[in-house]
Amino acid sequence: MSCHIPEIRMDSLLQQANRMVFVPEAVSALYLYHGEAMLEQVNNILLERPDLSELLGGNPQQMMFDNHRYHFEFMANVFEFQGYDMLVRTVPWVYRAYFNHGFSADYFVAELEAWVSVIEQILAEEGNTIVAVYEFLLDNHEVFVDLAGQHAWDDKVPFFEDAQDAVFYDHLLEGNFAECFAIGRAFLERTGSLERLYLDIFQPAMYRIGRDWEMGRISVAKEHLASAVVMRLLASIYPLLDPPSVDKGTVLVTVAPNEYHEIGAWMVANTLELDGWKTVYLGANTPCADFMNLVRAEKPCLLAFSIAMPFNLRHLKRMIDQLESLSPAERPFIMVGGQVFRLGNRLQKTLGADAYADSCVTAAQTARGWWNKVQ
Numbered sequence: 001m002s003c004h005i006p007e008i009r010m011d012s013l014l015q016q017a018n019r020m021v022f023v024p025e026a027v028s029a030l031y032l033y034h035g036e037a038m039l040e041q042v043n044n045i046l047l048e049r050p051d052l053s054e055l056l057g058g059n060p061q062q063m064m065f066d067n068h069r070y071h072f073e074f075m076a077n078v079f080e081f082q083g084y085d086m087l088v089r090t091v092p093w094v095y096r097a098y099f100n101h102g103f104s105a106d107y108f109v110a111e112l113e114a115w116v117s118v119i120e121q122i123l124a125e126e127g128n129t130i131v132a133v134y135e136f137l138l139d140n141h142e143v144f145v146d147l148a149g150q151h152a153w154d155d156k157v158p159f160f161e162d163a164q165d166a167v168f169y170d171h172l173l174e175g176n177f178a179e180c181f182a183i184g185r186a187f188l189e190r191t192g193s194l195e196r197l198y199l200d201i202f203q204p205a206m207y208r209i210g211r212d213w214e215m216g217r218i219s220v221a222k223e224h225l226a227s228a229v230v231m232r233l234l235a236s237i238y239p240l241l242d243p244p245s246v247d248k249g250t251v252l253v254t255v256a257p258n259e260y261h262e263i264g265a266w267m268v269a270n271t272l273e274l275d276g277w278k279t280v281y282l283g284a285n286t287p288c289a290d291f292m293n294l295v296r297a298e299k300p301c302l303l304a305f306s307i308a309m310p311f312n313l314r315h316l317k318r319m320i321d322q323l324e325s326l327s328p329a330e331r332p333f334i335m336v337g338g339q340v341f342r343l344g345n346r347l348q349k350t351l352g353a354d355a356y357a358d359s360c361v362t363a364a365q366t367a368r369g370w371w372n373k374v375q
Helices: 002-018 025-033 035-047 061-081 084-100 105-139 141-149 163-174 177-191 194-214 220-240 263-274 288-298 310-325 347-351 360-374
Strands: 250-255 278-283 302-306 333-337
Touching: 002 084, 002 141, 025 035, 025 061, 025 105, 035 061, 035 105, 061 084, 061 105, 061 310, 084 105, 084 141, 084 194, 105 141, 163 177, 163 194, 163 220, 177 194, 177 220, 194 220, 194 263, 194 360, 220 263, 250 263, 250 288, 263 278, 263 302, 263 360, 278 288, 288 310, 302 310, 302 360, 310 333, 310 347, 333 360
Parallel strands: 250 278, 250 302, 302 333
Antiparallel strands: none
């Protein structure tokens, strides 16, 4: 029975989150408006602590400053989207990642208490609903610590299905593009499936890169190196296939503003193109104004958005909201995907998207199904 305790605790937290006090839109806007001032005060409160070095586990103060900014950006999205299930599912991961990099559990108590103090000072009574959310986090701090201790990854279970996958990962971590390319090309020649290469080789390797960073085993530089190699592979292996014929409409694939995780979006773009779509791929961090100009010029019948980081949800919502300026006949079918949708059950609906795809294969199936219906 003990193996189910983490799930029971998570379920209890999610039930509490469903009863969380509603944060009015005006109060959420105030939190966002005063963000820079609150960040400065929270930083100063922590800097004045004589035990700061112990709280940070010897890490540089910049890592704390970055965390405070990520925290603010994330909470601003939680309040705007009323995404308390997203909050509950994210906190254990944040705790686990920072614990594995040396931070003390007491650091998060000190940080949350500082936020409460600053919010009460700057927002006064208008911030009461926001303070209630912070008090929920403080009241359940020990539960979140326990959940963080339950590793999301079981090292006793092989992460890869065969030795070749592990060899690919080792070369990826070394930044050895030539060896990674050779493995990818051989897999493609053997299976004839680009989708299987993405899902069976590239995706598990990148998940393990994320796991190893979370566990404190590799640096951010190593994570970026591996991502850069995969980006090169996406660009170099796809041309090995015969050019597909276009028998469907135009799809525009992009990443949310302020989002730099574009590997998934690139996989979706290539997969859709192989399925007969005319694909326009924008990549990462396209400004909203330029995005809308391209939409009007290309007139895509389908838009595919990718987002990984929850603190970018509001940026994506602004981008999708701009599509309301189009006539009903011009409005494209909107599909979303990315890791963030695993955290919240209502995000797709709140964003105004028509569909969610959890992989490049699902994206192609969803797009094809919609296309067949409208023809």
